[in-house]
Amino acid sequence: METSKKNLNIYGSGPAGLAAALYAVRSGLDVTVFETSAFGGKLNEIPSLDNFPGFPGGPGRDLANSEIKKLKSLGVKFAYSDTDKTLSPADAILLATGTVPKKLDFTPVPPVSYCALCDAPLYRDKSVAVVGSGNSAASGALYLSDLASSVTIFANSDLRAEPATLSALEKKSNIKIEKVLATEENTKDFAAVFVFIGHTPASSMLEPALLDEKGYVKTDETHRVKDNIFAAGSVRSGVLDQCITSAADGAAAAVDIINFLKQ
Numbered sequence: 001m002e003t004s005k006k007n008l009n010i011y012g013s014g015p016a017g018l019a020a021a022l023y024a025v026r027s028g029l030d031v032t033v034f035e036t037s038a039f040g041g042k043l044n045e046i047p048s049l050d051n052f053p054g055f056p057g058g059p060g061r062d063l064a065n066s067e068i069k070k071l072k073s074l075g076v077k078f079a080y081s082d083t084d085k086t087l088s089p090a091d092a093i094l095l096a097t098g099t100v101p102k103k104l105d106f107t108p109v110p111p112v113s114y115c116a117l118c119d120a121p122l123y124r125d126k127s128v129a130v131v132g133s134g135n136s137a138a139s140g141a142l143y144l145s146d147l148a149s150s151v152t153i154f155a156n157s158d159l160r161a162e163p164a165t166l167s168a169l170e171k172k173s174n175i176k177i178e179k180v181l182a183t184e185e186n187t188k189d190f191a192a193v194f195v196f197i198g199h200t201p202a203s204s205m206l207e208p209a210l211l212d213e214k215g216y217v218k219t220d221e222t223h224r225v226k227d228n229i230f231a232a233g234s235v236r237s238g239v240l241d242q243c244i245t246s247a248a249d250g251a252a253a254a255v256d257i258i259n260f261l262k263q
């Protein structure tokens, strides 16, 4: 007689959630992936994913789409969840909810975007501002410069981006770098303000005692938060916020969950 499968609910469908789903479904678990936004997580925002081993480069969403297609063919279910507070009961739960962009401490007059890849086409031949000084700001500015007439980067320090991104940026005649803080006044005349000033963990479903001082989810060495709840990827304390490390963390968490459910 066939025994019923144990079920795993995964919250978040970025690299961590998708990798965990692959390992879990292949081990025989009944897997559902819940998502509050676009399936694929931040893969959808990466204009060119050039540092994921085995992926030939190109939009991150291409990797997401092929992973999701494969997972569906293996029987993984995907569902939208409209709240970030409620976790449906399951034999095990994996939080792979990633991070959310930090907001400016003022409200810009133009529309604000946190995703160059998603919104750049709206500002074709217009002047846009980019706020931030890290890799996401630099690569966002590069992507925008192919569509917008001009891109002004407001950076509070020298740009801290990968050398390849910096040298591509230097070759662009329509990108200007202003080493001043963005304000309501100096951004008011742009068509849009693209903000890349860091992220905070999407961990509000857990009580503060389960989080580190920056709000990332604390786990034991088996990715376990408490009871049957586990966490993986960039929402987890100490995980490098990159696709390959988040995916690897999701895979490792799935193996821990499989072992937990066998006990």
Ligand SMILES: Cc1cc2nc3c(=O)[nH]c(=O)nc-3n(C[C@H](O)[C@H](O)[C@H](O)COP(=O)(O)OP(=O)(O)OC[C@H]3O[C@@H](n4cnc5c(N)ncnc54)[C@H](O)[C@@H]3O)c2cc1C
Binding pocket: 011, 012, 013, 014, 015, 016, 017, 034, 035, 036, 037, 038, 039, 040, 041, 042, 043, 045, 046, 047, 048, 049, 050, 051, 081, 083, 084, 085, 096, 097, 098, 099, 136, 140, 202, 205, 232, 233, 234, 235, 240, 241, 242, 243, 244, 246, 247
């Ligand atoms: C513009 C940009 C460029 C980047 N470029 C690169 C790059 O070139 N190379 C690289 O390796 N990394 C890059 N990164 C970083 C990379 O995207 C992240 O490290 C990676 O996506 C983290 O994976 P994750 O699965 O932990 O979280 P995420 O990809 O953030 O996925 C988490 C998902 O969980 C969902 N979610 C949140 N709360 C809930 C909830 N309560 N219920 C259900 N779902 C929920 C979110 O909507 C999201 O879809 C870039 C990031 C950005 C923003």
